[in-house]
Amino acid sequence: MFSRAKEQLKQLFGYETFRTGQEEIIKKVLAGEDALGIMPTGGGKSICYQIPALILPGVTIVVSPLISLMKDQVDALTELEIPATYLNSTLTAVEERERQADIINGSYKLVYIAPERFEQPSFQQLLASIQLSLIAIDEAHCMSQWGHDFRPSYLLLPKWIQRLHDKPTVLALTATATTQVQQDLQDYLHIDDQNIVVTGFARENLQFQVKKGIDKKQFLLSYISSKKQESGIIYASTRKEVELVEELLLKKGISVTSYHGGMSEKVRSEAQEAFIYDRSKVIVATNAFGMGIDKSNVRYIVHYSMPRTIEAYYQEAGRAGRDGEDSECVLLFSPQDIRTQSFLIEQSDRDTERQEMEFQKLQQMTAFCHTERCLQQYLLHYFGDKTIEKCGRCSNCVQTGNKVDRTKEAQMVFSCIKRVRERFGKTIIAQILVGSSSQKITQFELNKLPTYGLLKDWTQKQIASFIDLLTAEEYISPTGNSYPTLSLTEKALFVLKGETIVEVLETIVEKT
Ligand code: ADP
Numbered sequence: 001m002f003s004r005a006k007e008q009l010k011q012l013f014g015y016e017t018f019r020t021g022q023e024e025i026i027k028k029v030l031a032g033e034d035a036l037g038i039m040p041t042g043g044g045k046s047i048c049y050q051i052p053a054l055i056l057p058g059v060t061i062v063v064s065p066l067i068s069l070m071k072d073q074v075d076a077l078t079e080l081e082i083p084a085t086y087l088n089s090t091l092t093a094v095e096e097r098e099r100q101a102d103i104i105n106g107s108y109k110l111v112y113i114a115p116e117r118f119e120q121p122s123f124q125q126l127l128a129s130i131q132l133s134l135i136a137i138d139e140a141h142c143m144s145q146w147g148h149d150f151r152p153s154y155l156l157l158p159k160w161i162q163r164l165h166d167k168p169t170v171l172a173l174t175a176t177a178t179t180q181v182q183q184d185l186q187d188y189l190h191i192d193d194q195n196i197v198v199t200g201f202a203r204e205n206l207q208f209q210v211k212k213g214i215d216k217k218q219f220l221l222s223y224i225s226s227k228k229q230e231s232g233i234i235y236a237s238t239r240k241e242v243e244l245v246e247e248l249l250l251k252k253g254i255s256v257t258s259y260h261g262g263m264s265e266k267v268r269s270e271a272q273e274a275f276i277y278d279r280s281k282v283i284v285a286t287n288a289f290g291m292g293i294d295k296s297n298v299r300y301i302v303h304y305s306m307p308r309t310i311e312a313y314y315q316e317a318g319r320a321g322r323d324g325e326d327s328e329c330v331l332l333f334s335p336q337d338i339r340t341q342s343f344l345i346e347q348s349d350r351d352t353e354r355q356e357m358e359f360q361k362l363q364q365m366t367a368f369c370h371t372e373r374c375l376q377q378y379l380l381h382y383f384g385d386k387t388i389e390k391c392g393r394c395s396n397c398v399q400t401g402n403k404v405d406r407t408k409e410a411q412m413v414f415s416c417i418k419r420v421r422e423r424f425g426k427t428i429i430a431q432i433l434v435g436s437s438s439q440k441i442t443q444f445e446l447n448k449l450p451t452y453g454l455l456k457d458w459t460q461k462q463i464a465s466f467i468d469l470l471t472a473e474e475y476i477s478p479t480g481n482s483y484p485t486l487s488l489t490e491k492a493l494f495v496l497k498g499e500t501i502v503e504v505l506e507t508i509v510e511k512t
Helices: 002-011 022-030 046-055 067-079 093-104 115-119 121-129 157-163 179-189 216-225 239-251 265-276 310-317 335-347 352-370 375-382 407-419 426-434 439-443 460-472 490-496
Strands: 035-038 059-063 084-086 110-113 132-137 169-174 196-198 206-212 231-235 256-259 282-285 298-303 327-333 403-405 476-479 485-488 503-505
Touching (some): 002 046, 022 035, 035 179, 046 059, 046 169, 067 110, 110 115, 115 121, 179 196, 206 352, 206 375, 239 256, 265 282, 298 310, 352 460, 407 426, 407 476, 407 490, 426 460, 485 490
Parallel strands (some): 035 196, 059 110, 084 110, 132 169, 256 282
């Protein structure tokens, strides 16, 4: 059967060879094994179910989170003469009845739906009247509470699948699986260990950069001006920020399109098309833009502000360079970004447990912005791949500058945290060390501590940056939500005992 898969790849899709992971997943699916495929964005997940759908005798149901994308996906398949359709709330009752009849008559091999559709009796009836070969769950991380896009209706999928009369093969696919997410998906769908296919997350053609302590506006203007001929996406964290950045660029005569959830469907799809067909080189957008968009020649992604999670960041950054050509992913960081994201988490209607998890993820994202390690390595460690070498390309790898021994200063920070019995956060610790006479310091009599004023040659801001770095390097662990308290990890204890040293780049303690 697999030789047919190769034929289809060539004849229908025009590709000579499978990409890493595709062949293994397709073989498992064709053998009727339930599988979980974890591949990076742009890795080619769709083909993993589209080709089996054509070979297997019955229908393949594709569960997809976004109704707005189904039409595009189906149109692309129809163009390749692959019989595909979708069922969603944009159809009229008549259209829906006709489509259902056509599906029963065997006119389609692939049917795209959103997970909520399983709740409809008419869909249940349809399932009972067709031969169902495969259920492909796209963006499967939406099933896990640990995922960054949890959707309760995704969590009900295992129940619906279990109820089916003849159980079809199940293939779950995602680009963002931390070990926790992976475990959840495996448990919910009862997937055997040997049927989990994880392909390398490393994107050799991406160059990651983190810029701190810069004037974002100025940086963006000169960056975009140096890339006039190239396509790029600028991600902003709020609708307001999208408008601000758009205005900034338009004022300087740079033509841009913008995209966010507050725009009408029509305006959004026009903006999306203008970008996809290269009529507009630059698009400024919130994270509402991009899922499922297959534009291969995006040369750069700028995050104007820090996103909320590493998962979201890697997915958005991963939209650059799908064609394999060198591309850049630049993240502009300012401490204000943490406040914006904290505010957004607090404002959300999520329950306390969920919010706490989001704060934890935000702290990990913040640590990424402060680490001195290879950025690619940092990202891949986060996703559970500990084997990866330094990339040699990212802004940390190419950073020149001398390393200086900051063991003594690190010991001062750690002693200070210990002295206050790990009850205070970054600002107070920095104030104690700099010898500030702020109200809180006097109120709690922190000026009487032996660590008070130990780093008086530094500014409070420099100490705060140093603490951020020590946090990113896992000497310090923050606990709590918007204003986390700091505690020491085992790694810090070794430094306090004088068993290990702390070396940092000279430039890390930013000048005010
Ligand atoms: P994902 O869903 O993993 O983000 P897609 O399925 O959208 O990725 O595929 C990304 C791009 O890679 C598409 O343009 C697709 O046509 C292309 N692609 C997929 N498989 C192959 C292959 N074996 N050879 C070359 N290109 C491929």
